[in-house]
Amino acid sequence: DGGITQSPKYLFRKEGQNVTLSCEQNLNHDAMYWYRQDPGQGLRLIYYSQIVNDFQKGDIAEGYSVSREKKESFPLTVTSAQKNPTAFYLCASSISFGAVLSYNEQFFGPGTRLTVL
Amino acid sequence: GQQLNQSPQSMFIQEGEDVSMNCTSSSIFNTWLWYKQDPGEGPVLLIALYKAGELTSNGRLTAQFGITRKDSFLNISASIPSDVGIYFCAGQRAGNMLTFGGGTRLMVKP
Numbered sequence: 709d710g711g712i713t714q715s716p717k718y719l720f721r722k723e724g725q726n727v728t729l730s731c732e733q734n735l736n737h738d739a740m741y742w743y744r745q746d747p748g749q750g751l752r753l754i755y756y757s758q759i760v761n762d763f764q765k766g767d768i769a770e771g772y773s774v775s776r777e778k779k780e781s782f783p784l785t786v787t788s789a790q791k792n793p794t795a796f797y798l799c800a801s802s803i804s805f806g807a808v809l810s811y812n813e814q815f816f817g818p819g820t821r822l823t824v825l
Numbered sequence: 826g827q828q829l830n831q832s833p834q835s836m837f838i839q840e841g842e843d844v845s846m847n848c849t850s851s852s853i854f855n856t857w858l859w860y861k862q863d864p865g866e867g868p869v870l871l872i873a874l875y876k877a878g879e880l881t882s883n884g885r886l887t888a889q890f891g892i893t894r895k896d897s898f899l900n901i902s903a904s905i906p907s908d909v910g911i912y913f914c915a916g917q918r919a920g921n922m923l924t925f926g927g928g929t930r931l932m933v934k935p
Contacts, residue, residue, distance in 0.1 A: 739921060748834070748927065749927055749928070750829070750913055750915075750925030750927045750928055751915075751923075751925045753922060753923070758920075766922070798867050800867070802921055805920050805921045806920055806921040811856040811858075811873065811875070811921060813870055814921070814923065816867030816868050817867050818865075818866050818867055819866065821865075
């Protein structure tokens with residue numbers, strides 16, 4: 709079965725601790741993305757990666773970090789610098805990043821709900 | 826950054842009724858997308874629109890890409906209980922980046 713997996717589904721952490729969220733895909737996609745979703749709001753882009761060993765900041769990158777050492781994996785670290793980390797985090801991938809006038813469908817994982825106590 | 830205004834924020838309808846929701850933007854988008862999100866899951870793409878004026882159907886769903894490229898609407902005909910969820914519009918920015926609307930929460934009463 710091809711798809712995107714995120715683990716764990718629920719994560720609890722104490723304030724001030726860094727936490728890393730996992731995202732793995734076996735779709736052979738080049739591009740991967742991390743989004744944050746707050747209640748009653750749309751998704752906001754945190755970071756994206758067009759290809760392995762490359763990543764770029766999205767709209768709300770402050771307090772987050774990522775790595776892309778392998779094509780299949782794009783872990784997100786929520787650092788203690790993130791002021792309000794409690795949220796639902798979604799990972800997505802697409803076959804490629806695409807060009808200005810073309811769009812490649814983004815496929816989403818099931819999400820990780822992070823609660824900071 | 827860019828904002829997409831999606832309305833209504835929520836709808837509570839009777840099974841069998843038709844539903845309409847829309848998104849407007851102050852900016853032009855090259856592509857409009859409509860996603861559905863079930864509780865606790867990631868969004869799933871319903872319809873993609875690539876051309877201004879385009880009208881596309883997917884079963885009971887119909888969506889249109891506005892002529893001005895700044896708006897889009899989604900209609901659901903003859904709603905059923907499994908239509909429950911949050912519907913998001915999204916506009917494509919440069920490359921493959923998306924801007925999402927705030928979502929429309931749909932509730933269907935059997």
